[in-house]
Amino acid sequence: MLSSMCTEPHPAARRAAERFLATNPGDPASYPAVADLETQAIEYLGEIAGLETPDGYVASGGTEANIQAVRAARNLARDGTSADGESVNVVAPESAHFSFHKAAGLLDVELRLVPTEDGKADLTAVEAAVDEGTALVVGIAGTTEYGRVDPIGELAELARSVGARTHIDAAWGGFLLPFSDHEWTFADAPIDSMTIDPHKVGRAAIPAGGFLVRDRALLDALAVETPYLESASQASLTGTRSGAGVASTVAACEALWPAGYRENYERARANAEWLAGELSERGFPVVEPELPIVAADLPQDLFETLREAGWRISRTGRGELRVVCMPHVTRGTLGRFLADLDSYR
Numbered sequence: 001m002l003s004s005m006c007t008e009p010h011p012a013a014r015r016a017a018e019r020f021l022a023t024n025p026g027d028p029a030s031y032p033a034v035a036d037l038e039t040q041a042i043e044y045l046g047e048i049a050g051l052e053t054p055d056g057y058v059a060s061g062g063t064e065a066n067i068q069a070v071r072a073a074r075n076l077a078r079d080g081t082s083a084d085g086e087s088v089n090v091v092a093p094e095s096a097h098f099s100f101h102k103a104a105g106l107l108d109v110e111l112r113l114v115p116t117e118d119g120k121a122d123l124t125a126v127e128a129a130v131d132e133g134t135a136l137v138v139g140i141a142g143t144t145e146y147g148r149v150d151p152i153g154e155l156a157e158l159a160r161s162v163g164a165r166t167h168i169d170a171a172w173g174g175f176l177l178p179f180s181d182h183e184w185t186f187a188d189a190p191i192d193s194m195t196i197d198p199h200k201v202g203r204a205a206i207p208a209g210g211f212l213v214r215d216r217a218l219l220d221a222l223a224v225e226t227p228y229l230e231s232a233s234q235a236s237l238t239g240t241r242s243g244a245g246v247a248s249t250v251a252a253c254e255a256l257w258p259a260g261y262r263e264n265y266e267r268a269r270a271n272a273e274w275l276a277g278e279l280s281e282r283g284f285p286v287v288e289p290e291l292p293i294v295a296a297d298l299p300q301d302l303f304e305t306l307r308e309a310g311w312r313i314s315r316t317g318r319g320e321l322r323v324v325c326m327p328h329v330t331r332g333t334l335g336r337f338l339a340d341l342d343s344y345r
């Protein structure tokens with residue numbers, strides 16, 4: 001499996017998930033044990049993302065967290081409309097995950113996608129796209145296709161200049177970036193919200209997405225009253241949620257933060273660089289990995305043959321082979337992949 005951003009849960013995360021299968025953090029007054037675990041989960045995610053007093057919740061995944069970020073910003077921005085009564089807009093690089101398209105459609109906001117340069121948001125294009133109707137500027141810390149990290153500080157400054165909020169999508173990159181020298185955290189820039197998913201590189205069980213906010217007001221902007229529950233309001237998008245996701249997030253973080261995640265980052269980075277070098281030596285043009293995703297131009301028929309042979313591989317929008325070096329992807333697996341590739345070309 002070389003195409004997925006999900007991986008094998010850590011054994012402790014698997015055990016915790018099973019223990020909490022029948023609990024619902026969406027109803028914290030009825031399920032106080034899992035509610036306490038969710039507080040711990042958010043503390044861990046806050047520590048990883050450089051947020052001293054974190055708030056947020058464990059969502060169903062990065063899609064929900066991104067939708068919620070757009071929803072909160074829209075709800076707080078001039079009651080959802082710009083000064084001239086038009087719907088508000090969200091500015092994001094074209095590398096943004098397709099969940100932002102879902103968010104825009106659901107929430108009736110205009111999604112302004114701006115070009116990228118070397119896979120990263122082009123700041124001149126962002127500056128030209130933002131205006132007084134902009135509710136949110138999105139930056140990606142680890143893009144889905146190429147693992148690129150946008151210039152987060154500069155994006156946040158541009159957002160501020162028009163009174164907009166900043167959301168960082170670190171759904172995939174969040175458990176890798178603490179060990180790199182990128183600036184991406186709440187401590188590095190005036191970020192308002194972040195997506196950081198335990199069920200990807202965090203090795204929690206699916207479903208476990210992370211939605212973090214600097215200011216509680218963003219969660220309040222999402223909350224609805226919950227008359228028939230013991231608790232008074234609910235900020236999550238889904239009602240019943242997975243206690244398994246919450247409990248396994250805490251178990252994975254207890255087991256792996258920080259040493260285990262650092263080890264994973266180092267291994268994944270070395271594997272990505274090795275694979276990129278091997279593909280390049282064979283004459284396939286390679287996109288230099290920044291975080292451990294390798295993209296390379298492979299002939300179409302070779303790609304198809306490898307898929308038919310059972311390799312789970314995917315393609316970028318431009319048609320390149322895309323290999324995500326997740327924790328389950330070992331040097332041995334990559335060596336076998338290259339051996340197959342050599343035998344079929």
Ligand code: PLP
Nearest residue numbers: 005061062063097144169171172
């Ligand atoms: N954001 C990024 C950067 C992603 O790579 C993904 C999924 O790959 C998502 C959001 C969506 O996450 P999910 O599939 O958990 O909803």
